[in-house]
Amino acid sequence: MIRLALFLFVAFTLSVKVEAQPSVSQTDADFLRRIYTHTLTDSRAYPWLEHLSLKVGHRLSGSTGADKAVTYTRAMLDTLGLDSVWLQPVMVPHWERGAPEMVRVSGSKLLGNQNLPALALGGSVATPAGGITADVVEVSSWEELEGVGERNIRGKIVLFNRPMDPTRIRTFEAYGGAVDQRVHGAARASKLGAVAVLVRSMGLRADDFPHTGTLRYDSTVTLIPAAAISTNAADQLSQALREEGKVRVSMQLNCRTLPDVMSYNVIGEIRGSENPGEYIVVGGHLDSWDVGHGAHDDGAGCTQSMDVLRTIKHLGYKPRHTIRCVLFMNEENGLRGGKQYAAEAERKGEYHLFALESDAGGFTPRGFTFDAEESRIAGFFERIETFRELFEPYGLTLARGGSGADISPLKSQKGLLSGYQPDSQRYFDVHHTAADTFDTVNKRELELGAASMVALVYLIDKYSVGK
Numbered sequence: 001m002i003r004l005a006l007f008l009f010v011a012f013t014l015s016v017k018v019e020a021q022p023s024v025s026q027t028d029a030d031f032l033r034r035i036y037t038h039t040l041t042d043s044r045a046y047p048w049l050e051h052l053s054l055k056v057g058h059r060l061s062g063s064t065g066a067d068k069a070v071t072y073t074r075a076m077l078d079t080l081g082l083d084s085v086w087l088q089p090v091m092v093p094h095w096e097r098g099a100p101e102m103v104r105v106s107g108s109k110l111l112g113n114q115n116l117p118a119l120a121l122g123g124s125v126a127t128p129a130g131g132i133t134a135d136v137v138e139v140s141s142w143e144e145l146e147g148v149g150e151r152n153i154r155g156k157i158v159l160f161n162r163p164m165d166p167t168r169i170r171t172f173e174a175y176g177g178a179v180d181q182r183v184h185g186a187a188r189a190s191k192l193g194a195v196a197v198l199v200r201s202m203g204l205r206a207d208d209f210p211h212t213g214t215l216r217y218d219s220t221v222t223l224i225p226a227a228a229i230s231t232n233a234a235d236q237l238s239q240a241l242r243e244e245g246k247v248r249v250s251m252q253l254n255c256r257t258l259p260d261v262m263s264y265n266v267i268g269e270i271r272g273s274e275n276p277g278e279y280i281v282v283g284g285h286l287d288s289w290d291v292g293h294g295a296h297d298d299g300a301g302c303t304q305s306m307d308v309l310r311t312i313k314h315l316g317y318k319p320r321h322t323i324r325c326v327l328f329m330n331e332e333n334g335l336r337g338g339k340q341y342a343a344e345a346e347r348k349g350e351y352h353l354f355a356l357e358s359d360a361g362g363f364t365p366r367g368f369t370f371d372a373e374e375s376r377i378a379g380f381f382e383r384i385e386t387f388r389e390l391f392e393p394y395g396l397t398l399a400r401g402g403s404g405a406d407i408s409p410l411k412s413q414k415g416l417l418s419g420y421q422p423d424s425q426r427y428f429d430v431h432h433t434a435a436d437t438f439d440t441v442n443k444r445e446l447e448l449g450a451a452s453m454v455a456l457v458y459l460i461d462k463y464s465v466g467k
Contacts, residue, residue, distance in 0.1 A: 025389070025390070028390055028459065028462075029390055029393075031315075031317075031458065032390055032394075032455045032458070034315060035311060035315065035451050035454045035455050035458065036394070036448075036451045036455070038311055038314060038315060038451075039307065039311055039447050039448075039450050039451035039454065040444070040447050040448070040451065042314070043307050043311075043446075043447045043450055043451075044076075044303075044306070044307055044310055045300075045303040045304050045306070045307040045446050045447060045450045046303075046441075046443045046446055046447065048073075048076055048303040048306060048307075049295060049299050049300060049303040049362075049438065049441060049446065050438055051072065052069060052072065052073070052293075052294075052295075052299045052302070052303065053293035053294070053295045053299055053437065053438035054293065054438055055072075056068045056069050056072055057293060057294075058288050058289060058290045058291060058292060058293060058294050059286065059287055059288050059294060060095070060122075060287060060288065060289060060290040060332065060333070061092040061093055061094065061095075061263060061287045061329060061330040061332070061333060061334065061336075062092055062093060062094030062095070062096075062258070062260075062261045062263065063094075063096075063290065065290075066092075066263055066286070066287055066329065067263070069286050069287075070087065070263065070264050070266055070286065070329070073266045073286065073302065073306065073327055074087060074266050076306060077266065077268035077306060077309075077325065080268065080306075080309060080310050080313055081313055082268045082269060082270055082309060082313070083269055083270055083271040084267075084268065084269050084271070085266075085267070085268040085269075086267055086268075087264035087265070087266060087267070088264060088265040088266075088267055088340065088341065088344065089262055089263075089264055089340075090262075090263055090264060090265060090329055090330065090336050090337050090340040091260045091261070091262060091263075091336065092260060092261060092262075092263045092287075092329055092330040092334060092336050092337070093123075093257070093260055093330065093333055093334050093336070094257070094258040094259065094260060094261045095122060095123055095255065095256070095257045095258070095333065096255060096256055096257075096258065097119075097120055097254070097255050097290055098126070098253075098254030098255050098256060099254040100254075101118045101119060101120050101227055101251075101252065101253050101254070102115060102118075102131070102250070102251070102252040103115065103116045103118035103198065103227055103229060103233075103249060103250075103251050103252075104116070104249065104250045104251075105237070105240070105247060105248070105249055106133075106248055106249075106250060107248055108240050108244060108247050108248075109240075109243075109244055110236075110239065110240040110243055110244060111236060111237070111240050111247070116229045116230070116233040116236075116237070116249075117208045117209065117210045117229060117230040117232075117233055118198075118210050118227045118228065118229045118230075118233070119210040119211070119212040119227060119228050119291065120212070120225070120226070120227050120253045120255045121182065121186070121199065121212060121213060121214065121215045121226045121227060121228060122212055122213060122214040122215065122289065122332065122333045123214055123215050123216075123217070123257065123333060124186070124215060124225050124226045124227065124253060124255050125223045125224070125225055125253075125255070125257075126225060126253050126254055126255050126256060127196070127225045127251050127252055127253045131250055131251055131252035132157070132195055132196050132225065132250065132251045132252075133248065133249070133250040133251075134155060134156050134157045134195055134196065134248070134249065135156050135157070135246055135247065135248055135249075136156065136157050136158075136159050136198070136237065136241065136247050136248070136249050137152060137153055137156045137157070137158050137159065137194075138158075138159040138161050138237075138238055138241050139158060139159070139160060139161070140160075140161055140162040141162060142188065145158070145188060145189065145192070148192075149192070150192040150193050153189065153192040153193055153194050154192065154193030154194070155193060155194075155195055156193075156194055156195065157194065157195060157196045157197065157198060157249055157251065158185070158189040158194045158196075158197050158198070159197075159198045159199075159200075159234070159237060159238070159241075160181035160182070160185045160189075160197065160198070160199045160200060161200045161234050161237075161238055162178050162181055162200065163178065163200060163231070164177065164178045164202060164203065164204050164428065165177050165178070166204055170424070171204065171424040171425060171427060171428055172360070172424060174204065174428075175202055175428060175431075178200075178202055179202055179213070181199055181200075182199045182202060182213050182215060182228065183213075183214065183215055183216050184215075184216060185197050185199055185215070185226065186215050186217060186223075186224055186225075186226040187215075187216065187217055187218035187221060189224065190218070190221040190222050190223070190224045191218070191221050194224060195224060196224050196225045196226065196227075196251050197224060197225070197226040197227075198226075198227055198228075198229050198234075198237075198249070198251075199226065199227070199228045199229070200228070200229065200231060200234035201228045201229065201230055201231050201234070201433075202228075202428065202431065202432070203231055203428045203429060203431065203433075204428050204429070205231065205428075205429045206231050206232055206235070207230060207231060207232060207429075208230045208232050208233070209230055209430075209433040209434060209435045210227075210228045210229055210230045210233075210433065211228050211230075211428075211431060211432040211433050212228055212289050212290075212291060212432045212433075213228070213289075213332075213432045214332060214333045225251060225253045227251065227253060237249075263329045263330065263337075264329060265286075265326055265327060265328055265329055265337045265340065265341055266286060266326075266327040266329075267324060267325065267326050267327075268306075268309055268324070268325045269309075269322055269323065269324040269325070270309060270312060270313065270319055270322065270323045271322050272319055272320055272321040272322040272323070273318045273319065273320060274320040274321070275320055275321045275322075275464075276321070276322050277322070277350070277351070278321045278322065278351050278352075278353050278467070279321065279322050279323075279324055279345075279350055279351065279352045279353065280319070280321050280322070280323045280324070280352070280353065280354045280355070280356075280457060280460060280461055280466075281323075281324045281325075281326050281352055281354070281355040281356070281407065281410070282305045282308045282309075282323070282324070282325055282326075282355075282356045282357075282358075282453060282457055283301070283302075283305045283324075283325060283326035283327060283328055283355075283356075283357055283358075283406060283407070284298040284299075284300070284301025284302040284304070284305050284327065284328070284357060284358045284359055284406075285298045285301070285302070285327070285328045285329070285330075285331030285332070285337065285338075285359060285405075285406055286298075286302055286327040286328065286329055286337075287328075287329055287330050287331060287332050287333075287337075288332065288436075289332055289432050289436075291432075291433060291434040291436075292430070292433055292434045292435060292436035292437050293436060293437045293438050294436060295362070295436055295437055295438045295440060295441050296361040296362050296363075296427065296430055296431070296436050296440065296441060297359070297361065297430075297431055297432065297436055298331070298358070298359045299362075299438075300358065300361060300362030300441060300446055300449070301357070301358030301359045301360075301362075301420070302327050303446075303450075304358050304362070304420075304446065304449050304450040304453055305325045305326075305327065305358060305453070306325055306327075307450040307454075308323075308325060308450065308453050308454050308457055309323065309325045311450070311451075311454045312454065312457070312458075317458065319461045320461055320462065320464070321353065321461050321464070323457060323461065326341060326406075328341065328406040331359070331405055331406050335405060335406065335409075337406060338405060338406035338407065338408065338409050339409050341406075341409070341410075342409035342410050342412075343409075345410065345413070346412075346413075351413060351415065352410050352413050352415045352466075353415045353416065353460075353464065353465070353466030353467050354415055354416045354417075354418070354457075354460045354465065354466040355403070355404075355407040355410050355415065355416075355417050355418070356368075356403075356404075356407075356417075356418045356419075356420060356453060356456065356457065357403060357404025357405075357406055357407045357417075357418070357419055357420065358404075358420040358449065358453060359404050359405065359406070359419070359420075360419065360420065360421060360422055360424060360427060361422050361424070361426075361427040361430075361431075362422065362441040362442070362445060362446040362449060363422040363423040363424070363426060363427065363442075363445055363449075364422055364423045364442075364445045364448065364449075365394070365395070365396060365420070365421070365422050365423075365445075365448050365449045365452045366395070366396065366397060366421050366422060366423050366424075367391070367396040367397035367398055367399065367421050368396070368397075368398055368399075368418050368419065368420060368421060368452075368456060369399050369400065369401030369402055369403065369418065369419045369421055370384055370398070370399070370400055370401065370403070370416060370417070370418050371400070371401065371402055371403045371411070371416075371417045371418070371419075372411070372414065372415065372416050372417060373411065373414050375414075376414055376416075377400065380416045380465060380466065381400055383463065383465045384398055384416075384465060385398065386463075387456075387459050390455075390459070391452075391455070394448075394451075394452060394455075396452055397421075401419065402419055403417035403418055403419040404417070404419050415466045415467075416460075416465060416466035418456070420449065420452070420453055422445070422449055
């Protein structure tokens with residue numbers, strides 16, 4: 001009789017647990033549905049982005065555009081009824097492009113005399129007065145550069161012409177496989193006596209839009225001017241070199257680096273009801289390159305992050321932990337904002353159990369990737385996988401991977417980091433170019449991304465993933 005009673009008790013207990021799990025899951029599924037319904041009918045991300053793109057425009061660190069972006073986004077966060085909104089000071093670099101660049105081929109039988117679409121790389125020095133005119137030497141790898149050698153490079157302009165690999169399905173992998181020549185090309189070529197550098201744009205599409213981006217100099221060698229040319233221009237110049245053996249190019253860059261200036265991270269927060277001293281961050285970077293509108297990179301991520309807090313407030317959800325929106329300054333050419341935020345958090349003893357960055361464009365959401373210290377990622381991701389069924393109706397995947405540049409300095413706190421992953425197939429058509437304009441952002445895709453971010457933040461907060 002005792003054994004029967006024990007059996008019935010265990011069976012009853014198990015039945016209660018089995019029935020309880022779907023009710024909790026259904027509660028979460030219902031709330032996610034509310035999040036998507038609200039965001040797809042009452043989001044502010046798109047009109048905020050419209051103003052940021054068309055009224056403020058591009059906003060490189062240190063520029064008047066960056067100042068206007070700080071003022072505007074703080075004002076918008078002030079309208080949301082948050083517990084706190086403030087500016088976090090950060091000193092940032094101030095580089096200016098100056099008058100439009102000139103990269104001109106002269107005397108080529110194939111190309112004639114023509115200007116090539118070009119943009120100085122961020123941080124580049126200017127050409128000397130009167131510009132630089134020299135023969136071009138083409139290389140596609142570091143090994144080839146060293147093989148050509150100082151004897152054949154001294155006094156020449158080096159063209160780094162390694163395309164992004166079109167066979168890579170993940171376009172960020174293709175970017176990672178080519179961007180080193182943009183970042184380090186000027187320093188490596190200078191060591192061999194080159195007088196300037198041209199770099200094939202980091203894009204998969206054949207077009208006439210040059211892609212700018214930052215470079216890193218080596219202070220032990222001469223700083224030489226560097227510019228990106230469009231993918232079409234790189235192909236044409238390469239063909240001329242193959243057919244003619246020698247092509248002469250003139251370069252005129254008018255950029256300059258000014259003293260660092262004060263700027264700000266823009267921060268708004270909803271204080272946690274149970275654990276206000278533990279933080280969840282969602283953010284993007286407010287600065288952009290000085291061409292185009294910076295709509296995908298990263299105006300979209302900023303306005304989506306702002307909309308996360310707005311949606312949480314409108315739905316009446318009371319977060320357990322403090323949730324912050326951080327719009328970081330100076331991701332593009334220094335990461336000063338991300339580093340300053342992490343340093344201040346460390347100084348104040350603020351533990352960040354979770355940080356999510358949106359910095360991959362405003363395209364259709366595909367999912368999230370997660371990162372943490374190696375000793376903790378397996379445990380964190382095991383808990384994250386319990387959310388998989390909730391995200392399946394929205395076509396979202398959850399995977400281990402990277403997160404975001406601005407939040408990467410928080411990794412030492414041993415919490416969980418995440419990167420929002422929209423479809424990336426068209427991202428490098430506009431990345432760092434004059435083509436990154438507001439009209440290339442689809443309203444529904446932007447809002448779907450914002451809703452997806454709210455959904456993840458809600459689940460992380462409710463289940464304290466990252467502690």
